[in-house]
Amino acid sequence: MAGRTRLLLVLTAAIVTVGIAAAVGYRAFETEKAPAGSTVASLGIGGPINLVAASGARFTSADLEGKPHAIFFGFTHCPNVCPTTLSDLTLDLDDLGPLADRLKVLFVSVDPERDTPQIMKDYLSAFDPRIIGLTGTPTEIAAIAKDYHVFYEKVPTADGDYTMNHTAGVYLMNAKGEFTGTISFEEERDVQIAKLKRLANG
């Protein structure tokens, strides 16, 4: 009977869908469970840090105090990705509570020509004071961008001005300075917090 065939089809479709969902869910869960840094650290992302903090002082890897770090590359003339990410990180740090003190959060300018330490300082005053703003000479920025596999380029706009294309997303680095994963742009906040918690707990 047509009705029965249809019912059977619907049932089969439902079972297949549930099966696929379960498989995908299990896979996602397995990925989540993977110990930080065990499989992806070999990508060679990361390197020594030697830049200028918003305070004007040098900031090097030693200033990480052996803690894991979350590092994000952007620029202050950035209308969307950078303020949104910094705003998210501000809320994330708040939600982490005392755990937040077990990691460092860095914001590195890919526009060192315009982003002086003072501009970085003013800009970051709108966000969590634990976010460390870093800039440097164009050569220093090129070096750290290469180490972190970060892409950036100038895009000319009207009147000889420019904006930047750049890698979005936050890189998560463990206490040994090894890459363990990323927080992608506009990822759900509870996922961001879970990732940062895992990073902080090392």
Next chain:
Amino acid sequence: MFGSLVSLRRAALGLAALALLSISAETASAHDFKAGAITIDHPWSRATPPGASVGGGYLTITNDGDTPDRLVSATISAADRAEIHEMAVKDGVMTMRPVPDGVAVPAHGSVTFSPGGYHLMFVKLAKPLVKGEKIAGTLTFEKAGTVAVEFDVDAIGATPKEDHSGHGGNAMPGMNMSQ
């Protein structure tokens, strides 16, 4: 019998009145601007951190007419100029592209300017944009001409609203409205 009919009529009238009320409430809170066949719904922006030189402008343009139109330029009182840009995140890289020829608005169609796509970029802000402010600007269309609008400034990390009521007082910095 008659009584129940009367009360039914009363109930219907009451419902109609309620519906009217909710319509007028909707109109009162809406944040629309019109020029010919073009309607601009809820122009908004985000507060900017101190010293930031740029801001973004977001809105929805609807064309109720039978002919396509095109947003060709914009101005903003709070900055030197407003440019039309398109942003995209591709393979983890944020890319920004000026759109000097403007954006087409198809006949009986609409275009949304949002933080993740087409947007207005306010260049050389005179001062930071502050949440709660209204910023005057203009949008110029090829056919509908120039229309004056006001951008509502929302929080730094505010996300686009699902509804069109236009008053985003509930958005917190970084709040993800999709949750």
